[in-house]
Each structure stands twice: as C-alpha cells, then as structure tokens.
Amino acid sequence: MALTNDIVKQKLTEKFGEQVTNFIEPYGLLTFEAPKELNLKVLNFLYDDEELKFRFLTDLCAVHYPDQKGRELAVVYHLHNMQDNIRVRFKVVTDINQPDVYTATGLFSSANWMERETYDFFGVNFIGHPNLKRILNVDEMEYFPLRKEYPLEDQVRIDKDDEMFGRG
Amino acid sequence: MTEHHIKLPEGSIEKTTTTLNLGPTHPATHGVFQNILELDGERIVSAEQTVGYIHRAFEKIAERRPLYQITPLTDRLNYCSAPLNNMGWHLSCEKLLGIKTPKRVDYLRVIIMELARISDHLICNSIVGVDAGAYTGFLYVMQYRELIYEIYEEVCGSRLTTNIGRIGGFERNFNDIAFQKLEKFLREYPDVLKEFENLFQRNRIFMERTIGTGAISAERALNYGFTGPNLRATGVDYDVRVQSPYCSYEDFDFLIPVGTTGDNYDRWLVRNQEMWQSLRIIEQAYQKVQEFKGADAEVYHADVPEYYLPPKEDVYTKMEALIWHFKIIMGEVAMPAGEVYHSIEAANGELGFYLISDGGRTPYRLHFRRPCFIYYQAYEELTKGSMLSDAIITMSSLNLIAGEMDA
Numbered sequence: 001m002a003l004t005n006d007i008v009k010q011k012l013t014e015k016f017g018e019q020v021t022n023f024i025e026p027y028g029l030l031t032f033e034a035p036k037e038l039n040l041k042v043l044n045f046l047y048d049d050e051e052l053k054f055r056f057l058t059d060l061c062a063v064h065y066p067d068q069k070g071r072e073l074a075v076v077y078h079l080h081n082m083q084d085n086i087r088v089r090f091k092v093v094t095d096i097n098q099p100d101v102y103t104a105t106g107l108f109s110s111a112n113w114m115e116r117e118t119y120d121f122f123g124v125n126f127i128g129h130p131n132l133k134r135i136l137n138v139d140e141m142e143y144f145p146l147r148k149e150y151p152l153e154d155q156v157r158i159d160k161d162d163e164m165f166g167r168g
Numbered sequence: 169m170t171e172h173h174i175k176l177p178e179g180s181i182e183k184t185t186t187t188l189n190l191g192p193t194h195p196a197t198h199g200v201f202q203n204i205l206e207l208d209g210e211r212i213v214s215a216e217q218t219v220g221y222i223h224r225a226f227e228k229i230a231e232r233r234p235l236y237q238i239t240p241l242t243d244r245l246n247y248c249s250a251p252l253n254n255m256g257w258h259l260s261c262e263k264l265l266g267i268k269t270p271k272r273v274d275y276l277r278v279i280i281m282e283l284a285r286i287s288d289h290l291i292c293n294s295i296v297g298v299d300a301g302a303y304t305g306f307l308y309v310m311q312y313r314e315l316i317y318e319i320y321e322e323v324c325g326s327r328l329t330t331n332i333g334r335i336g337g338f339e340r341n342f343n344d345i346a347f348q349k350l351e352k353f354l355r356e357y358p359d360v361l362k363e364f365e366n367l368f369q370r371n372r373i374f375m376e377r378t379i380g381t382g383a384i385s386a387e388r389a390l391n392y393g394f395t396g397p398n399l400r401a402t403g404v405d406y407d408v409r410v411q412s413p414y415c416s417y418e419d420f421d422f423l424i425p426v427g428t429t430g431d432n433y434d435r436w437l438v439r440n441q442e443m444w445q446s447l448r449i450i451e452q453a454y455q456k457v458q459e460f461k462g463a464d465a466e467v468y469h470a471d472v473p474e475y476y477l478p479p480k481e482d483v484y485t486k487m488e489a490l491i492w493h494f495k496i497i498m499g500e501v502a503m504p505a506g507e508v509y510h511s512i513e514a515a516n517g518e519l520g521f522y523l524i525s526d527g528g529r530t531p532y533r534l535h536f537r538r539p540c541f542i543y544y545q546a547y548e549e550l551t552k553g554s555m556l557s558d559a560i561i562t563m564s565s566l567n568l569i570a571g572e573m574d575a
Binding site for chain 2: 027
C-alpha cells in the first residue's frame with residue numbers, strides 16, 4: 001500500500017506520542033514539529049523505518065521569528081521518500097540565546113554544507129558538526145545576516161493605505 | 169639579517185605534498201570556484217572547496233521585494249538556463265496563490281523550459297569536451313545555442329538573464345517569428361546533435377579521459393543529495409518531471425535516461441540522451457500548441473489581474489488595467505499566508521523554492537534549494553586519488569554554476 005500522510009502521522013504518533021506536535025498539511029505537504037533534543041531520533045526513525053524510508057534530505061534551512069519568545073529560530077528539514085514519492089517537512093524550534101541543535105551530518109552527507117549555510121546566516125549552532133564555519137559570507141563577519149533584526153530598506157509602501165484611495 | 173629572509177611555513181621543507189590553489193579565477197574552473205588541492209605529484213590527496221565568491225544575498229533581498237521583482241533574481245542563479253529558474257519561480261508563486269494556468273500556457277512553458285534544458289546541457293557537455301582537449305564541438309554547437317537565445321528574444325526581449333514570463337503566464341503571446349525559429353530549430357538541430365554526438369560518444373581519447381573518472385555510487389550520490397543528470401548517471405531514475413509532474417508534464421511521452429557507473433562519461437551520456445528527449449517533448453508540445461485554434465490560440469496567461477501585469481496598451485487606455493498596473497508595480501498586492509515548497513527539474517537537478525508568506529506583500533522568507541550547492545560537497549570524494557587533469561573534467565561534468573551555488 002502506498003504511503004500516505006496519514007500513515008506517516010500515525011507512525012510518528014505511535015513512536016513519539018505527544019512529543020511530535022503541530023501536524024498540518026499546507027498544500028498537501030505534511031508538516032510537523034518536535035523538540036530540538038529529539039531531532040536526531042525523529043530523523044533516524046524516519047530514515048530507518050521499513051515503511052517510511054525518508055532517506056533523502058532535500059533541503060535544510062532556518063527561519064527567524066523574532067516575535068515568538070523562546071522559539072525564535074526554526075530549523076526546517078525537507079525529507080523525501082523517493083520510492084513512494086512522498087515528502088515531509090520537519091521543524092525544530094530553538095531559543096535564539098542558545099541555538100544548539102544536533103547535526104544531521106551523521107545521517108546525511110548533504111547536510112554538511114546546508115548546516116554550514118544555516119549557521120552562516122542564522123547562527124544555529126549544530127552540535128557535532130565536523131566543520132562548522134561560515135561558508136558564503138566572509139569569516140570575519142560578526143553577525144548573522146538573515147536574522148530579522150537586520151532589515152533592508154522597505155521597497156513596498158504601506159504608508160499609503162488603500163482606504164485613502166477609496167479601494168479599501 | 170635573518171629577519172629579511174623569506175620565512176617558510178613550519179614544516180614546509182619536510183612536506184612531501186604540494187598545495188595548489190586552483191581558482192578562484194582560473195580559466196579551467198569556468199566560474200569563481202576555489203579549490204585548495206593537496207597534490208602528491210599529479211595525484212590529488214585532498215581537496216578543500218571554498219565557495220561564496222559571488223554571494224549576492226538573494227534570500228535577504230527577496231524578503232523586501234514583491235513577487236514579480238524576485239523573478240530577475242532567479243535569472244542569476246543558473247544563468248545557463250535562466251528560463252527554467254524563472255518558470256520554477258512562477259510555478260511556486262502560482263502554487264502559493266492558487267492560480268491554475270490554461271493548458272496552452274503550460275505547453276508554451278514546456279517549450280521554453282526544454283529549450284533552456286537543451287542550451288544548458290549543450291554548454292555543459294561541450295565544456296566537458298573542451299576540458300578534454302576537444303574544442304570543435306563547443307564552437308559548433310554555439311550556433312544553436314544562439315538560435316535558442318533568439319527564440320527567447322522573440323518571446324521576452326532578452327537573451328541571457330531572461331526574466332521570461334509572468335505569474336500566470338507570459339508577458340505576450342509567441343509571435344510568428346518565434347514559431348518560425350522554433351521550427352527551424354526542430355528541423356536543423358537533430359542533425360547537429362547527431363554530429364556533436366559522433367564527435368564524442370565513441371571517440372577513444374574522450375572515452376579514455378572520462379570513463380572511470382569522477383565516479384560515485386548511487387548510494388553515496390543519494391546521501392550527498394545529488395539530483396538531476398548527476399544522480400541519474402548513477403542509475404537512479406529520479407526526475408521531478410515524472411515523480412511530481414508540474415506544468416502538464418504528464419501529457420508528454422518521454423524517457424528518463426539513466427547511467428550505471430556515475431562517472432564523467434555516464435554523466436555526459438545522460439545529458440546527451442536528455443537532449444534528445446527534450447527535443448521529443450518540444451515537438452509534442454509544439455504540436456499541442458498548434459491544435460489551439462481561434463480564440464484559444466490567443467490565450468497566453470491566466471486571468472489573474474491581481475498578479476498578472478496588464479499589457480501596456482491597456483494600461484494607457486483602460487481604467488481597470490491602470491489600477492492593477494499601479495498596484496502591482498508599487499508592490500501593493502498582499503499574498504495569502506502560507507508555506508509552500510515547490511520544486512522543478514532544472515538542468516542540473518532539483519531546483520526548489522521554499523516560500524513562506526505571512527500574508528504581507530513580500531515573502532517572509534524565501535529559500536532556494538540550489539542543486540549545485542548541495543552536490544559540490546561531494547567534489548572531494550569524487551576527486552580524491554585521481555589526477556589533477558581528471559579533477560578538471562569532473563568539475564565541468566558536474567555542471568557547477570557559480571551563480572547558483574552562491575545565490
């Protein structure tokens with residue numbers, strides 16, 4: 001039987017119970033969240049399980065939500081099961097003051113540079129990474145440029161509301 | 169007096185290997201790559217890649233730009249096949265916005281995308297030839313890349329960084345000259361490709377230079393996140409066009425060529441076969457486009473005034489079009505909140521767009537999954553123990569594009 005989002009969700013709940021949370025399916029892609037201490041356990045389970053077989057790391061990146069106190073940085077993994085052609089999006093969130101997340105390089109060689117890139121732009125400290133240093137930016141840089149506290153000039157005008165033009 | 173002498177680094181006298189900086193501006197690297205190679209004679213002991221020389225912070229810039237202004241940024245990722253990136257971006261936006269495009273638009277897009285794939289593979293394969301010492305093929309096929317660029321020019325006005333298409337379709341309908349040039353391409357290109365193939369495929373020098381060099385197993389390739397022709401050369405038949413069809417690729421009949429050994433020769437063969445398959449797809453798409461008659465043949469975009477820039481003549485003559493034009497250009501159109509990952513089969517692998525919108529007028533976060541960036545990590549494993557001259561071929565046969573890698 002082909003693997004579906006429901007089966008993935010059911011297997012994850014069986015294994016991790018209440019710890020895997022926030023199941024949503026935006027645009028059909030199963031998305032869920034786990035505590036950051038569990039990230040390797042979840043990734044390993046998704047990789048090793050006979051039925052799930054999420055053995056391809058499509059993408060790894062981070063997102064900064066400055067308004068969520070204590071949960072500012074989200075590390076997002078996109079995993080792919082090529083046999084059944086199903087993808088999942090797995091997130092772990094971390095406090096920006098202590099952005100330590102275990103590295104996935106033991107499982108996926110491709111995670112190496114993707115984690116370096118994530119460190120470079122967001123300052124996520126991947127514990128156990130073999131070579132965690134900046135990759136695209138210069139080594140001397142002292143900040144993490146994709147964080148929201150470094151805004152660019154706003155190009156889209158919101159000072160000019162629709163109501164003022166009778167279009168509200 | 170001693171301080172005036174040249175100071176040698178500690179241990180450099182005893183060292184038996186040579187350190188060689190290949191790049192960042194070396195003619196054989198075809199772009200700004202730096203490789204710090206440790207050489208024992210001509211054999212590579214270890215390699216360390218440095219990337220980021222043309223990093224332009226596209227992901228940051230995109231956070232302050234309305235969707236239509238991000239298209240030109242995507243041009244500059246893989247600049248050998250800019251239309252593929254543009255289309256991938258439009259398709260991602262359409263997925264977020266819930267826009268359904270008419271069939272004719274899909275087919276026209278397929279034509280442009282496959283032309284871009286051919287031009288990208290042509291460059292890559294002929295560059296592999298150049299690095300192996302065969303310059304003729306490269307010069308020969310340039311003429312037909314030029315013809316492809318002329319077709320782009322008829323559709324969007326530019327050649328290299330195309331900014332082709334809009335969210336919802338194309339900026340204008342294909343004109344007769346575009347179709348004539350396409351016909352000319354379909355008529356003349358098979359012979360050219362055949363001749364190009366004859367120059368290399370069973371050429372003994374070329375085979376001896378490429379067979380067995382830069383090889384990788386399917387298992388390692390998957391672990392390294394390989395996609396596209398590089399993965400297929402190892403024998404894994406993964407192609408986004410077939411696995412998760414987009415843009416009506418399910419309507420077309422084509423094959424996925426795969427290799428077995430994952431070496432430079434197989435990568436070359438896979439790309440070569442893909443060009444034949446792309447030709448087949450273009451032929452089918454062109455046939456399907458011709459089946460639209462009358463008013464249907466005038467359809468070249470979806471009806472989404474909120475996101476699709478109206479034609480300029482309407483802007484000058486119609487109130488509605490003027491309002492939409494103004495709103496779009498000033499970036500005053502909000503998009504729905506949501507999270508979307510969309511990927512397409514770009515010329516060198518799975519090009520993904522991870523777009524997060526918080527309901528504002530610009531993306532909250534945009535991440536590009538750049539295939540080059542991910543598989544360039546494997547370069548050390550691919551070249552360790554091989555000759556320096558093979559490492560050069562491996563580099564070009566991976567189809568590394570600096571612009572895409574550094575985003």
